Structure formats: C-alpha cells, structure tokens
Amino acid sequence: MTAFEPEAVDVLVETNEKKVAAPRRRGELPIQISLFAIGALVALPIVVALFTSVTSLSEILRDPNSVWSPPWTFDNFVTAWTATPFGRFMVNSFIQTGLITIAQVLFSILAAYAFAMFRFPGRNLMFAVVLGSLMVPFELTFIPNFVLISNLGWANTYQGLVIPFLASAFGVFMLRQFFMALPRDLYDAAKIDGATDWYYLWKVVVPLSKGAIAALTIFSFLGAWNQYLWPLVITNEESMRTAQIGIRFFLVNQERATDWGAIMAGATIVMLPTLLVFLVAQKQLVKGIAMSGLKG
Amino acid sequence: MATRAAEATTDAEPRRKRKLRGVKQGGMKAYLYLAPTLIVLLVFVYFPIIESFRLSLNRVAPFGSAEIFVGFEHYTRLLQSSEFWNNVLVSVFFMIGTVPIGIALAVGIALLLSYPVRRLAWAHRMLVFVPVVISSAIAGVLFRWLYNPVVGHINTWLGAIGIDGPDWLTSRSTALFAVTVAVVWRQLGFNVIIALAGLQQIDDVYYEAAKVDGASAWHRIRYITLPLLSPTLLFLVVINVIISFQAFGEIDILTQGGPGQATENLVYSVFVDGFVGTRFRGLASAQAFLLAIMVIAVSFIQFRGFRKRVHYG
Numbered sequence: 117m118t119a120f121e122p123e124a125v126d127v128l129v130e131t132n133e134k135k136v137a138a139p140r141r142r143g144e145l146p147i148q149i150s151l152f153a154i155g156a157l158v159a160l161p162i163v164v165a166l167f168t169s170v171t172s173l174s175e176i177l178r179d180p181n182s183v184w185s186p187p188w189t190f191d192n193f194v195t196a197w198t199a200t201p202f203g204r205f206m207v208n209s210f211i212q213t214g215l216i217t218i219a220q221v222l223f224s225i226l227a228a229y230a231f232a233m234f235r236f237p238g239r240n241l242m243f244a245v246v247l248g249s250l251m252v253p254f255e256l257t258f259i260p261n262f263v264l265i266s267n268l269g270w271a272n273t274y275q276g277l278v279i280p281f282l283a284s285a286f287g288v289f290m291l292r293q294f295f296m297a298l299p300r301d302l303y304d305a306a307k308i309d310g311a312t313d314w315y316y317l318w319k320v321v322v323p324l325s326k327g328a329i330a331a332l333t334i335f336s337f338l339g340a341w342n343q344y345l346w347p348l349v350i351t352n353e354e355s356m357r358t359a360q361i362g363i364r365f366f367l368v369n370q371e372r373a374t375d376w377g378a379i380m381a382g383a384t385i386v387m388l389p390t391l392l393v394f395l396v397a398q399k400q401l402v403k404g405i406a407m408s409g410l411k412g
Numbered sequence: 413m414a415t416r417a418a419e420a421t422t423d424a425e426p427r428r429k430r431k432l433r434g435v436k437q438g439g440m441k442a443y444l445y446l447a448p449t450l451i452v453l454l455v456f457v458y459f460p461i462i463e464s465f466r467l468s469l470n471r472v473a474p475f476g477s478a479e480i481f482v483g484f485e486h487y488t489r490l491l492q493s494s495e496f497w498n499n500v501l502v503s504v505f506f507m508i509g510t511v512p513i514g515i516a517l518a519v520g521i522a523l524l525l526s527y528p529v530r531r532l533a534w535a536h537r538m539l540v541f542v543p544v545v546i547s548s549a550i551a552g553v554l555f556r557w558l559y560n561p562v563v564g565h566i567n568t569w570l571g572a573i574g575i576d577g578p579d580w581l582t583s584r585s586t587a588l589f590a591v592t593v594a595v596v597w598r599q600l601g602f603n604v605i606i607a608l609a610g611l612q613q614i615d616d617v618y619y620e621a622a623k624v625d626g627a628s629a630w631h632r633i634r635y636i637t638l639p640l641l642s643p644t645l646l647f648l649v650v651i652n653v654i655i656s657f658q659a660f661g662e663i664d665i666l667t668q669g670g671p672g673q674a675t676e677n678l679v680y681s682v683f684v685d686g687f688v689g690t691r692f693r694g695l696a697s698a699q700a701f702l703l704a705i706m707v708i709a710v711s712f713i714q715f716r717g718f719r720k721r722v723h724y725g
Contacts, residue, residue: 155539342547
C-alpha cells in the first residue's frame with residue numbers, strides 16, 4: 117500500500133502546465149474534436165434535462181427537439197414546486213445532509229487524530245475495526261438497522277435518517293494518512309510549549325489539513341445528498357421525504373399526466389446543489405476521488 | 413558515579429509511574445477521540461451483521477415483530493427457487509454488462525484526456541467528470557425520460573435516421589440493457605477520474621525510452637501503459653463489481669425490477685421481500701446474506717487472480 121502522492125493528484129486538475137509549453141503537436145484538432153464529442157455525449161442526459169425543464173409541455177409533446185430552441189419558460193418549475201411539497205423535501209435533504217456531513221467530518225477528524233498521534237493498547241485492532249467496516253455491504257445491514265430504528269420509534273424522523281451514517285470509515289482513513297504525513301517535530305515542539313492535544317489538533321493539525329478536510333466535506337455532502345435506499349425505507353410520510361425520494365414519487369404521480377417538463381424541473385431542482393458543488397469545488401472533489409484510488 | 417546512580421534511582425520510580433499513567437491516560441484519551449466513530453460503526457455496521465444472520469434463521473411476522481425459529485429453511489428454500497436464481501443471474505449479467513464496458517470506456521477516455529492538448533483541457537474534463545455528482549435516483553429519472561418510447565430523445569433521434577426504436581423499458585429484450593447503460597453512465601465520471609489519476613502516476617521516462625526505441629502508440633499503450641496501470645485497473649474492477657451488485661436506484665426508478673423479473677437483481681429482491689406488500693424480513697435477510705457472501709467471494713477471487721498479474725511499477 118503506497119500513500120497517495122499529492123503532486124501526482126495535482127497534475128489532474130492543473131491541466132499539465134509543463135506540457136502546455138511543449139511545441140504544438142501534429143493532430144491536435146482531431147483529438148480536440150473527439151474529446152469534445154465524448155464530453156458532449158457524457159453530459160447529454162443532464163443537458164437534455166435542463167433544456168426540457170424550461171420548455172412547455174405542449175412543445176415537448178409536439179416535438180422533443182423543440183427543447184433546443186426558445187421560447188423557454190419557467191412554468192415547469194412553478195408546477196413542480198406547487199404540485200408537490202418540493203420545498204419541504206429540499207429542507208429535509210439539507211437538514212439530513214448537513215447533519216451527516218458535519219458529524220462525519222468532525223468524528224473523522226477526532227478518530228484520525230487518535231490513530232495518527234496516540235499509541236494505545238488495541239490501536240491496530242481498532243484500526244482494523246474501522247477499515248473492516250468498509251467491506252460490509254450495505255444490503256447486509258439495512259434490514260436490521262431498519263428494525264432497530266423503527267423499534268426506537270425513529271422512523272420518519274431526522275434522527276432516523278441520519279444516525280446510522282454519522283461515522284465515515286473512509287474519512288478516518290483518508291485524514292489519518294494526511295495527519296501522519298505532518299512532521300512529528302511540530303507535535304513535539306507544541307508539546308514542549310505546553311500545548312494540549314486538543315489545542316494542537318484544532319490550532320495546528322486542522323488548519324494544515326484544510327485541503328483534505330475540504331475534500332472529505334464534499335464527499336460526505338454528495339454521499340448524503342444522493343442517498344436513496346435508506347431514506348426510501350425509513351420514511352413513509354410525505355413530510356419526511358428527502359429530495360431524492362420526493363422525485364421518485366413525483367415521477368410516479370406525474371407520469372400518468374406525462375408532464376415531463378415538470379418532472380425534469382423537479383430533477384433539476386434536486387441535482388442543482390450537487391451540480392453547484394461540482395462547479396465550485398471540482399478541484400477538491402477530483403482530488404479526493406483520485407486519492408481514494410491511489411491509496412490501493 | 414554516585415550522583416548519577418542516585419539520580420537514576422530517584423528518577424526511576426516516578427518515571428515508571430509517569431509512563432504507566434501516560435499509557436493509561438493516553439489510552440483513555442485515544443478512546444475518547446475514537447468513541448463517536450467506533451460506537452456508530454459497532455451499532456450500525458457490525459451488530460447488524462449478526463442480527464441479519466439471526467433474522468435469516470427466523471420467520472418474522474409480516475406486521476409486528478413476532479418471530480419463529482426456522483433454522484436454515486429460508487436458505488434451502490432460496491437455493492431451490494427459480495426466482496432466486498433468476499435474481500442471481502440478473503445480478504451476474506448486470507455485472508458482466510457494466511464492469512468491462514464501464515472500465516474500458518473509462519480507460520479509453522482517460523487516455524484521450526491525458527493527451528496534452530494546448531487548450532480547453534479543463535472543459536473536456538468537466539464534461540466527462542460531471543456524472544460523478546449525480547445520484548442513482550436522478551440518473552434513473554434522466555434516462556427514463558430519454559428512453560420514453562413516444563417523446564423520448566433516444567427514439568426521436570433513432571426515428572430521424574429511420575430506425576423505429578423499441579419500448580426500451582417494458583420490453584424483455586432491452587430492459588436490462590437500458591438499465592445497464594444508465595448505471596455505466598452514472599459510474600463513468602468516477603471511473604475516468606481514477607483511471608486518469610493512475611495514468612498520471614506513470615513516469616514519462618518509460619514513454620520516452622519507448623519512443624527512442626521506435627514503439628508505436630499502440631505498443632506503448634499495450635506494453636507500458638496497461639501493465640503499469642494494473643494496480644489502478646484492479647481497484648476499478650473490484651469497486652465496480654461491488655457497485656454493480658449494489659445497483660438499486662436506477663432499477664427502482666426505471667423498471668422496478670420488471671418487465672416480469674427481467675431486471676430484478678438480488679438487492680431489488682431484498683427490497684421487495686423486505687419492504688413491499690407482505691413483508692418477509694427473514695427471507696429478505698437470508699438473501700442479503702447470500703448476496704454479501706457473493707460480493708465478498710468475488711472480490712476475494714479478483715484479488716487472488718490479479719495478484720500475479722499486477723505490476724507495481
């Protein structure tokens with residue numbers, strides 16, 4: 117197992133500056149064209165959804181290709197927003213995602229610090245417990261968890277939605293790698309100056325690990341926002357549905373009316389937060405994913 | 413000498429005490445830092461493994477929580493049921509459909525993306541990476557619209573070139589393929605990012621040496637890139653196999669396991685038996701257990717089989 121190499125990952129998002137200076141190569145145009153064609157094809161399902169969401173239903177039904185040209189309208193968003201409590205679904209999703217993200221980041225920082233800095237009996241065993249949890253498939257755990265959460269009376273509650281996901285084994289592993297790479301001298305110096313571990317963690321380690329923590333935050337946010345199976349089984353009241361579950365029932369209801377404009381507007385609303393995260397934090401996201409692959 | 417010895421003895425006692433106390437305190441402190449993570453993992457990951465096995469040996473009343481111990485009855489019933497084997501086959505076909513194609517596409521695209529173009533590299537990357545933030549549910553919704561037999565874009569475009577597109581999601585021969593495409597698409601961004609990161613790890617020195625020796629582009633890919641990429645490929649295969657076995661969102665939104673049970677994989681069957689209509693949680697747990705064993709066994713075989721062929725360059 118080799119530790120990830122941040123420089124190698126940087127190259128991913130820096131678009132190869134050292135190679136840009138290289139003399140112009142023959143045959144760049146075909147490469148440009150094929151790359152653009154592939155990119156367009158990959159992004160197509162999203163682009164079609166965005167255009168369909170701003171086209172009136174009558175236009176869509178007359179000719180699906182009419183979505184590519186005006187007139188465009190926001191009526192579908194009004195329909196989607198009023199036909200079903202989308203506002204409520206989004207609020208639920210933000211609460212659920214916010215709680216999971218904060219807890220996963222916080223708990224991972226604490227656990228990673230313990231593994232990276234402390235020597236204590238049972239350390240290897242505990243680390244195996246954390247890593248081993250990554251191998252347990254979710255299908256194996258979700259029925260007993262459903263039974264447990266239901267027996268606690270937490271079905272259709274926020275605690276029921278979030279509590280099983282408050283810890284992240286991946287987060288612990290990733291941050292531990294990062295914390296261990298910090299120079300040990302720093303820790304010894306802080307100790308000599310009388311700093312407590314708590315102080316050292318929050319005033320030195322965390323500020324130095326902003327990049328890794330940002331990547332983990334984005335990961336946790338996307339993972340939580342995009343959850344499907346668990347919120348589907350643990351909520352059956354409309355008022356507690358998350359956005360992903362809301363769009364499922366919206367689709368089932370609207371499809372009888374084949375109101376595809378409204379369905380695509382709903383889908384756009386649901387994926388908008390993740391698309392914004394992608395646009396704003398693509399760099400950290402890509403880095404985080406690349407790290408997960410390089411760690412093996 | 414005397415003073416040093418004296419120092420040593422006076423020092424020894426407190427130091428040992430301090431050390432002991434240090435370990436104890438350190439241990440306590442470490443476990444305080446670990447407690448939130450460990451408690452959540454033990455209660456919601458490890459305990460459910462045992463509980464799941466216990467449930468699978470019991471018949472659980474569909475409504476309420478009365479249980480009757482039935483031993484391995486669920487397992488023997490499953491292994492004799494054609495429905496169960498259908499679900500296993502769907503899972504396996506699904507894996508065969510998604511994993512090799514998904515990885516081959518990702519590596520191909522990553523190779524193109526790693527070509528040092530002078531401009532717009534960021535734009536190409538962005539377009540290819542974007543599915544990485546899309547959920548399985550949304551992927552299902554987007555493709556359900558594209559597959560719409562009357563006004564969906566796929567059949568509209570096929571119609572424009574004179575092909576009468578099928579009703580993708582309700583026809584037995586196309587439904588599994590249609591779901592496969594949606595899952596490959598949703599996974600593509602992730603796979604390309606991993607493949608590209610693997611490619612960037614390969615030292616340029618190898619390529620330059622090969623060029624000096626006059627190796628063609630294909631030979632460079634075949635004899636340098638792919639062998640040196642093999643650790644990344646192993647990672648991609650293992651992750652993608654696990655993900656393909658876990659496919660749920662797209663199936664739920666696109667076909668709900670239909671038509672008939674043509675797209676009902678094991679996960680979907682666990683969901684249906686455990687949560688839809690009359691619930692058979694014991695039977696569902698037994699299926700979940702067999703599924704988990706399959707996933708772990710397949711991952712294990714891959715590690716064993718690949719180990720000889722992976723080159724850690």
